Amino acid sequence: MAHQVTSKDIPNNGEHLEKSKIAKLQLITGVIGGIGLIASIIYLFVGGGVEDPKTEAHESSVAHGSYAFSWLFAVFFVLTLALGGCFWTFLHNLSNSGWGTSVRRMMENLGFVFPFLIVFCIPFLFPQVQQYLWEWMTSYNAATAAHPDMDASKALMHSANAHDHLLAAKTFYLNPGFWILRFFFYFIGLGFFIFLVRKFSIAQDTDKKPGTKNLFAARKHSSWSMIIFAVTLTFLALDLVMALDYSWFSTMFGVYVFAGSALNSMAVLILTGILLQKAGYLNKVVTQEHYHIMGKLCFAFTVFWAYVSFSQYFLIWYANITEETRYFLLRNTENWNLVSLSLVFMHFALPFLVLLRSDVKKKPNFMIGLCCFILFMHAVDVYHMVIPERGPSVGLVVGHHPKLWIDGSFLGDVIALVTAISGFLFLYLRNLTSVALYPHRDPRILESANLHN
Amino acid sequence: MSTKVRRVYGYLAEFKNASQLYKAAEKVRDAGFKKWDCYSPYPVHGLDDAMGVKRSILPYFVFIGGLTGFITAITLAYTTQVGLYPTVVQGKPANIFTTAAFFPVMFELTILFSGFTVLFGLLALIGLPRWNHPIFASKQFARVTDDKFFIAIEARDAKFSAEGTKALLDEIGGDNIELVEDDSE
Numbered sequence A: 001m002a003h004q005v006t007s008k009d010i011p012n013n014g015e016h017l018e019k020s021k022i023a024k025l026q027l028i029t030g031v032i033g034g035i036g037l038i039a040s041i042i043y044l045f046v047g048g049g050v051e052d053p054k055t056e057a058h059e060s061s062v063a064h065g066s067y068a069f070s071w072l073f074a075v076f077f078v079l080t081l082a083l084g085g086c087f088w089t090f091l092h093n094l095s096n097s098g099w100g101t102s103v104r105r106m107m108e109n110l111g112f113v114f115p116f117l118i119v120f121c122i123p124f125l126f127p128q129v130q131q132y133l134w135e136w137m138t139s140y141n142a143a144t145a146a147h148p149d150m151d152a153s154k155a156l157m158h159s160a161n162a163h164d165h166l167l168a169a170k171t172f173y174l175n176p177g178f179w180i181l182r183f184f185f186y187f188i189g190l191g192f193f194i195f196l197v198r199k200f201s202i203a204q205d206t207d208k209k210p211g212t213k214n215l216f217a218a219r220k221h222s223s224w225s226m227i228i229f230a231v232t233l234t235f236l237a238l239d240l241v242m243a244l245d246y247s248w249f250s251t252m253f254g255v256y257v258f259a260g261s262a263l264n265s266m267a268v269l270i271l272t273g274i275l276l277q278k279a280g281y282l283n284k285v286v287t288q289e290h291y292h293i294m295g296k297l298c299f300a301f302t303v304f305w306a307y308v309s310f311s312q313y314f315l316i317w318y319a320n321i322t323e324e325t326r327y328f329l330l331r332n333t334e335n336w337n338l339v340s341l342s343l344v345f346m347h348f349a350l351p352f353l354v355l356l357r358s359d360v361k362k363k364p365n366f367m368i369g370l371c372c373f374i375l376f377m378h379a380v381d382v383y384h385m386v387i388p389e390r391g392p393s394v395g396l397v398v399g400h401h402p403k404l405w406i407d408g409s410f411l412g413d414v415i416a417l418v419t420a421i422s423g424f425l426f427l428y429l430r431n432l433t434s435v436a437l438y439p440h441r442d443p444r445i446l447e448s449a450n451l452h453n
Numbered sequence B: 001m002s003t004k005v006r007r008v009y010g011y012l013a014e015f016k017n018a019s020q021l022y023k024a025a026e027k028v029r030d031a032g033f034k035k036w037d038c039y040s041p042y043p044v045h046g047l048d049d050a051m052g053v054k055r056s057i058l059p060y061f062v063f064i065g066g067l068t069g070f071i072t073a074i075t076l077a078y079t080t081q082v083g084l085y086p087t088v089v090q091g092k093p094a095n096i097f098t099t100a101a102f103f104p105v106m107f108e109l110t111i112l113f114s115g116f117t118v119l120f121g122l123l124a125l126i127g128l129p130r131w132n133h134p135i136f137a138s139k140q141f142a143r144v145t146d147d148k149f150f151i152a153i154e155a156r157d158a159k160f161s162a163e164g165t166k167a168l169l170d171e172i173g174g175d176n177i178e179l180v181e182d183d184s185e
Helices: A019-047 A060-096 A103-112 A114-125 A125-135 A135-146 A152-157 A164-168 A176-206 A213-239 A253-278 A288-319 A322-331 A335-357 A364-397 A408-435 A445-449 B018-030 B045-049 B058-084 B096-126 B140-144 B162-173
Strands: B008-015 B038-040 B147-152 B175-181
Touching: A019 A060, A019 A125, A019 A408, A060 A103, A060 A114, A060 A125, A060 A176, A060 A213, A060 A253, A060 A364, A060 A408, A103 A176, A103 A253, A103 A288, A103 A408, A103 A445, A103 B008, A103 B147, A114 A176, A125 A135, A125 A164, A125 A364, A135 A152, A135 A176, A135 A364, A135 B058, A152 A164, A152 B096, A176 A213, A213 A253, A253 A288, A253 A364, A288 A322, A288 A335, A288 B096, A322 A335, A322 A364, A335 B038, A364 A408, A364 B038, B008 B018, B008 B140, B018 B038, B018 B045, B018 B096, B018 B147, B038 B045, B045 B140, B058 B096, B140 B147, B140 B175
Parallel strands: none
Antiparallel strands: B008 B147, B008 B175, B038 B147
């Protein structure tokens, strides 16, 4: 049996990630993320023709609208990762777990990226971007402007476009004022709670009398934080992605996004742990056993993701209701069908079969590859949620020519994704360096370090 | 005492606590014995490693069992619903794209066959059910369900010897070393 870790092995002041070691990486990600963000915001606001989108289609407007979708795809991808970090933090505290005390700080750091991501969401607040993404806003504003004497629901019923009648029944939820309110609630609400729970954990590191006070406080506050998290993730997914097509509705969608989010943030945590260990950190407190458990959680959520996504597909396929099937009709048209099928085989079947074996979960080098693959497939998953709406939406707004695919739009997706991931990494690294890498004075750190499962 | 010739099952030695049992198990393992076992009133963490127990081959059986269930389900659903007697519901196609409707069957049969393989594979591998076990001939062994820990080394083991094994058990701290004879007829 391996050497028993005792309090002598844990440094008094904890392990800190040396800033000099990652300064270069932080600089690169910061520069790419920052320049990309500013350039994207400028492009999204002033580029392209926003003056009169109903006239003859012109290339710049199409590219402009296309990039709005790229931006949503990229930002939503990193949002799900950060949200998953919040989930694991709250779950770990709430379930009173001891196993993951040595990796809990990474969860907190990952979750704490979330409030800062509001910077990346700024473009969504402006009509220049909204007009392409969320057609319901255009319809709503047009109807209320045309009939100022009526309430929104009635005004939409008077609209010449029969599609708007569907929206009339949803105005209690889908109206711009409430949308803005929700938008800020997500970031401020969950942002505050992840900050609070992380603060208790950090306070423990320097507590003069390290007892269980902070630990219990974190556990207590994780309870309602978990509810805030569930509301935030579900409705953020609804507002940003499901509302791309306001006539579509699926009660499974929030759970679907959650499954992908929990799975992939766990992949990020495994990657972080392994890479930190390779750089010479965490070696006292994180062992194969932790990777085994985290691998098992990855496996569980791979299955859960498949279960939920199939439940969504299966019921819609069986019931065959027009408002519901349009999501899958669009995503099974022409080449999108290949993307849908690749999700079945690459997002579920392959990781499922590979993760079945227990020994691969304990092989760091193998897990690096597998986690990168899982994250790549998550990007494909988010792409599959957001981008198929692009051709029809942008085509409809610009010149009434709905198309399945906009030529040359893939470049924008890559640029947006690189920008968002760089920004995300910069924030994550910033969180990692700001505090000790693991809660070295937590009452259960030794239990976690000597984990055996 | 009867004069009947009895088959020797092996040596049984008692240990005071889990820690002694654990250390003794490591020594028996290092001495190279294969057919022996530890008995304890409760599970002892890490005893598998101390005994040098290899990973079970059961998972491979289960994988094959699950795969069999999966293939059975595809074959069953596909041949009946697409080949032999298509049931057309709501104008849904009866071809490879109907697979979505087969998923529940595929899932259920995979689980069912895996479950059966786990149960029956486990019973086969551990040799259950059986009427009796020779070790029950020992009177003191009854306390294994209460507060005592035991190691039994079987006479079938190639390294077993009447003197040497007893000496080994004595050396590693075993008490009440007993030669257990199979009393079943």
